Amino acid sequence: MKEYFREILSNPLDLVTAGQINFGCFPDSISNINYLDANRPFGIPTPKAFKYLRLKEWQAFQLGNKDFFILIAVYNAKLISINQFILYDKINKQLFKYEQRAPFWKTKIANNLLNSESKFSNKNFKIEIFNNLVNNLVSIKVDIKKTGKLPPIKANFEIKVQNKLSKAIVVSIPFGKNRGMYSFKNLAPVNGKLEHGKAKVYFKSENSFSIMDDHKGYYPYNMKYDWVTGASIEKGELIGFNLTNNQSINPEKFNENGLWKGNKLYLLPPVKFIRPNGTDNEWLIRDQYNMVELSFFPEVHNKIKFNIVALKSDYSGP
Template identity: 25%
Template sequence: MRFQEVFWKKSVVFVFSGKLVYNRGMYSRQFREPPEHLVQNGKAHFGCYEGVSALTDIRGMRAPYAGVPVPSIISNLRIKSRLEYVFSLKDFIGLSQFYDFKVLGLGEIIFWNKETGKKYVYHTIMTPRRRFVPVLTTKGICASYKRSRFIKISWGRQHKHHALTFKVKGDNARPNAEGYVYSPLTDDMHTDSLFVSPSPASMRCSATWFSSMKTLGHIAINGEPVQDSEGLGMMILNRAYYKFHSKSSSVYGIGNVHNKNIVFYINTSNMDAADSDSYNSNILVVDGKKTALPPVYMTHPFGIDKNWIIQDTESMVDLTFTPLSVNSRTLNLIALRTSYYTMYGTFEGVLLTSDGEKIILKNFPGMLHKGMLRL
């Protein structure tokens, strides 16, 4: 047969007299209107959504573990949450995180001086409470109220408001620090997206709310006087049915290229959907316009603290991350063990938008987080 047409994923392969001609379409996922409820009648509304539902509540999945119909009050205990606020100001770049493990919570603020590369790290363990990370998206507060470790992330989505406030005491190894970062009301970089994915199959789900924004704020070391500066930020809230042993890697790019504001978030884990081409939470925002990115592979062939290679199979993501400063931590608390690395560094490479525009990155600032959790 002299002519044959074969469809494979998004490629069309034409065979003419034994010669192959490829016509590869661009990867795309369409943003839809978010559902009122993420889970109904034991099933999740999987998809990629423009905006976000009023609640990031994923309780009620039918038999999420091994298909065994255990009471939901038991399976709901496996739902864990993670809240992240990433920011970049004139002098500092950093990340604040909260983990909600039901029985306790973990909080952290880590930031680096962009010019000197010096890092500042402050941790806190929060005693049990009903819920650390709220499910309400219209407004909410997640905070550690200790005098020595006051850290608060808040939001009021109806007013395009996100904020990070902290005041932490130092010790022999680190100074006192305080700061706040907030998004202005007139923010053309503000976006809201919701990703609801099988995790890894349809019996379990993972919901991720992503927001990008412009920011204003400052960080003061040892009470030194400083002025507010402009910058960029993103907030990520994830809620999922966790495995007993979970691993994940995330990269956060945040900066400016040729007067364009650019923010991207890329994540991969052992809880990714089996059909990760259709369901993942990877996203690129350029001047307020969103592009849903394909799944990626992250490798570090020369060691965790050396270059990371981040690539996809759709020619939309081709990055190298070079760590400049690495912070690692291991925590063992009875049945909980967590180990992770948080790195500040730079990206080199290319990202492709949904319009086919190439975003060429060189010495582009960002962070990488690699974590392991055993429950």
């Protein structure tokens, strides 16, 4: 069987040049994610206001150590935004889910990661993400008041981003002739402190990880993707992966699959997700190059369901 290869292109100055989206795999974050300048991404002339309302945007983090897993996400689907802080206590197998849904204009997603902010804030729920890739830093502040039976949350995290060339998965993937998605994914150590009710948990870089996903795209109305990511620290070495099967029109050339190991990024081929017994049971993730053979067993489930005018979601994510 032939060896898998995916070309890494030189970084463009802008994601969109003269109306055309630059598709490919890149070595570094792109400083100007100017999707609104794309010419006819939906096949017909459309004003920028329409293109803005069709652009899905989010910034999300998976943080973890041997005892806890955390998901932090600010997600703007337009029409509605969803903001989440999810804590999973692996020792006691307890899930704590905090979520605020709001009008889309209440949630801000950064245009780039160089010197910017993504945030959602109201009197009871605040997530602030400060991006400073110029200095290879990202910091997160969370302040959530007691909600029903859920205790209050306060958290501060600092991520030393591995932003050397080709350490992040940076892709622009086509869904059509001039329509697609952009993503920057990075694995890095994290330092921080979590206050959960009366409990205090410290995250130290020698035993804690962060996977960041900065994501924007002109997804189809019927948006579909399968995704699994994970990380750990083995004998002092940070190891992680990202595997996605989305609506790429050429996944052999354009995908966001990779393995981080030994301070290196190894690009991986397209994968398929097989769930013979549904999403609540074992997932089988496989490729055609014998590079990926993963079995995933969900422990808990995070479902997002809504149906608002032309926007519907039926998302199931462990």
